[in-house]
Amino acid sequence: MHLIHLSIRDFRNIAHAELASAKGVNLFWGANAQGKTNLLEAIYYLITGRSFRTRQDRETLPWDSPSDTVAIIRGLVKRPESQYEIVVAMNRTQKNVSCNGKTLFSLGLLWGKMNAVLFTPGDLEIVQGSPGARRRFLDMEGCQMDHNYLYHLQRYAQILRQRNALLKSSMDDTDMAESLEVWDEEMASPAAEIYLFRRKFIKELAAAAGQIYNGIADSSESLDLGYESFLGKNETSANREVVEALFKEIMRRSRSEDMYRGNTNAGPHRDDFRITIGGQDARIYGSQGQQRSAMIALRLAEINLMKAYTGLTPILLLDDIVSELDEKRRLHFLSLLDPNLQTFITGTDADTLRGALPVEKTFQICNGRIL
Amino acid sequence: MLKRSPTFESLIAELNKLPGIGRKSAERIAYHFVKASREEVMSLASALKAVKDNIISCSTCFNLAEKDPCPICEDPSRDAAQILVVEDAMDIAAFERAGVYKGRYHVLQGRIVPLKGITPEHLRIRELVERVRGGAVKEVILATDPDVEGDATALYISRLLSPLGVEITRIGLGIPMGGSLEYTDSITLEKALEGRKRF
């Protein structure tokens, strides 16, 4: 699967750009603040319908553009047996995503048409940041890997909103407890599905990333991941009914606190996973270098899992990642990339990248234009 | 230019409140009334008034009808041992069109939506429990929409009814996920009814 043509209009600092990309490695090269990351962001929109830099689509419209401006990102995708065109069009209030001219009514319909694995300097948040950053990572991956996961996640989120509204309402305690029973019962099924997916996924990710880490970090310490779910750190049941029952039990136990706070305090929406290096929490004790290597190992592992889960080879989007690593790690990292995957990489130093990667096409980016 | 006329503007505003009528359509309909004959407009006005004067909800099943009890509750050929529970009266129309159901109905007049402040007390759930307590009912079929709120509503009702010893079933099979009964065709409804599951 390849993106063979990209055209952009009125997106960030890009008034208009068009390019025919190579099936191998494509390099976006130019000085700082010229629009290289903006191009990757546009490609990411075609694959996920969203940005990796903001949740506010309107921020991507060119500053000082008229209020009726529409950003249009168009991509031609070639798969072995078919070819299709994805179009993302956004103005300040709306977004429309279509495939071959037909509007896709939910982003779920877009996901899975193409897959991407993205490396950005912002990834370090996943290792260093709050549980929310790791959950977003899990959910973004999960949704690309497995459509059912998206369904359960949406259902869970919807029930959670209703449950929280109920907790904030002025119902008397017995009536509320009675209603909560119902929502908890309903919530148990998506909660268990989310748990089972995350549990399996984290285990597979840990196995793949652990191996890769030893290669890039050239140390004997091992990288590991541990799911910290609403069931606790050590719960290992993989039986759906058991998990549902445990979930309901947890909800029952935290009910009085939930009612007191007007909010749901336990559940998959509070999950996290721990990244350890040599048994120590990487978030707290990892050096900058170790944290970077861990993150890169996670992303590289993701490539393998993506292939295994979806049967599709993903497109790689590498933003500035190379500048984050020292010479030795950089060469090693680049040597781990499969040059048969379609890759879009940005950098300010074209020669170094060309020396390390079989770059097929180079696009020089200057002031929002491709020269 | 009519645009500035307060009379005309208020008509547009009223039409704009109707389901499925946006500002543009509201303007188009308003122009239509301005140009239409007096008779045509008056006949619509009296039809609207008649709706409010004559249509009431049945005090047994809360279906919409011109008399109380409604024709379905009064029809001796309809099986009083079966009650099919729906969110609104519109859903009854769908089952009646399909002609596949021979029991009675119960209209909840909504579903449980905490986010909109709709709790069980706002619905005709207590009345349903009373009907079942009455004794003649053997099966309650829950046909709320198969989505998050519809499922929660069905679950809530089934918990209330299960101590009463009636059979409780849920239909959902064949109805598109997250779909609404109103837009479901007859064959699908028939399948759904056949495939109902014990709660």
Ligand SMILES: Nc1ncnc2c1ncn2[C@@H]1O[C@H](COP(=O)(O)OP(=O)(O)OP(=O)(O)O)[C@@H](O)[C@H]1O
């Ligand atoms: N909504 C917007 N409208 C107009 N310009 C924008 C908008 N958002 C960002 N920019 C500008 O786009 C320019 C290029 O941004 P981009 O992040 O793509 O740079 P880059 O080439 O990746 O640089 P670096 O090498 O520093 O990462 C920046 O100067 C930024 O100010």
Ligand SMILES: [Mg+2]
């Ligand atoms: Mg950049």
Ligand SMILES: [Zn+2]
């Ligand atoms: Zn009736």
